[in-house]
Amino acid sequence: MKQLLNIKITIMEKIIAGKNITVNEEGYLTDFNQWDEKVGEALATESDISLSPRHWEVVKYLQNEQKSQVPLSIRRVGKSGIVDIKEFYQLFPTAPLKTATKIAGIPKPASCI
Amino acid sequence: MKQMKNLVILGAGTAGTMMANHLQHHLKQPDWQITIVDEREEHHYQPGYLFLPFDIYAPEDIVKTIEEFIPKDVQLIRQKINRILPKENLIQLSNGEGIDYDVLIVATGAKIAPEETAGMKGAEWQKSVFDFYTFEGALALRNKLRDWEGGKLVVHITEMPIKCPVAPLEFAFLADSFFKHKNLRDKVEITYVTPLSGAFTKPKATAALEHLLDEKGIHIESDFAIEQVDNENKTIVDYGGRAIPFDILVTVPTNKGDDLMERSGMGDDLNYVPTNKATLQSRDYSNIFVLGDASNIPASKAGSVAHFEAEILTDNILHYIKGEPLKAAFDGHANCFIETGGGKALLIDFNYTHEPVEGNFPFAGIGPLRLLKESRMNHMGKLAFRWIYWNVLLKGTHIPFVSANMSESGKHYEAITQH
16 A cells, blocks of 8 residues: 655565564564564674673563553663663663664664654 | 533643633633633743743743733632542642542643752752753853853753753754854854754654754764763763763753642653543543643644644543544644754654655745745744744634644655555
8 A cells, every 4th residue: 555654664684593584774673573582682693792681681571561562761661670771771782772672673662752 | 500510721831821712712601610720920931941041032032921811711720739639520729729620631741850860950050050941940051151151062851752852952053153153163062962863853854953963063972861960070971881071061851740740640650641642631531631741642742732732622622521522633743943043943844653854834835934944934933933922822823824733735755655
């Protein structure tokens, strides 16, 4: 169906962890069904992160929040009881929410407005 | 005898005042009493705070009384609100009195909360750390800038969402202009620090605005989530340890809804009221509606948004009162002038699904205003808007040719196939 949309969506296919996945132009998975832990690990490697059990707790938390359609923000992660903001930055340096959501295979949080 | 019903509006700012003016045409005595509650005396033209620090506006340009904009049949109660008891349909005032309501409109707005960030309201507050989202803050900053001789000026956003998300950018542009006029520009280093990945939240506008920042020699630091203001070393530090030095920090602190929501158990973690983004009805209580900055809807926190919402909410409240399904749907329409300095401005027009693009406004192909392009005409539009605000907008008069729902005509969208 033709429709006017405000952003041009470019979708690319790539092979990661031996799997064919589709990502958008910023490298975010477009279909969470293609995600598994191997894909997560491979995406983490691309961001120079090796996933420890603490990383996984955060990744799983973000996936659950996404499933229940809770809008994600750094503030909310900081108040989650899973990780505080300081540690969140240590685990996923520079832009933690963007990096962690990418690894988790969920959309980049829409920075509101 | 039929009892008179009560519609109560909390907050007599932009949103609440417009709503009182809209509804008084429809809900009349003896069937309805409209009441508006606000403890303040003054109504401020908040967009004017941007111009105060640069001596473009004087205080008297932006302050009037609340009372002069409230229609005479609407009862104005000037009391602090203690709590909303939504299950009892009751407002509890601080003086102990109560107000019953049949329909409640929450329009208590948003305000800055510098205390949310460590060190922000510290020893340097209003000495070298300023906000311009309050009258006092903007005035203190004006006094500082009047005889400042240069150094590092850092313009900073703490976290999103904030009221008028373009205001800090406008501040940076106007500062560039201001120091050029004072022949000080070569002594002032301007840095724009944002928690976002770029200058704005929408891609096309971000590209246009970053081009302007670059042109004006304003350096941008993105993805900066502030941990603290270090008052001793005069730096802001983010959670990753990045430190940015300042001589003057102009920050937009965390914005929050009114504390009243916390006291009433009605807000989210930033005290915004969970609201249906199309109907503007509270998610939790069917006889409560939320307008303007007080809601959690994903639209800009801006006067133009409240204006468009008010037209839609008026319809929905009338539907609600008649027991009809809520029909009118808000599309997130926002329309903002962005001052870019040097007597020019940009105009952006967007909604939930359509980002700001280039084009003409309000007439397709004609204008006279140009979208996402700097022009003198847009600047005149911004200055004229103050008059429109006081004389048209607050009174709930429809602005000709500008509809509550956004128009797609005259705008340069790319046609693509949706997957």
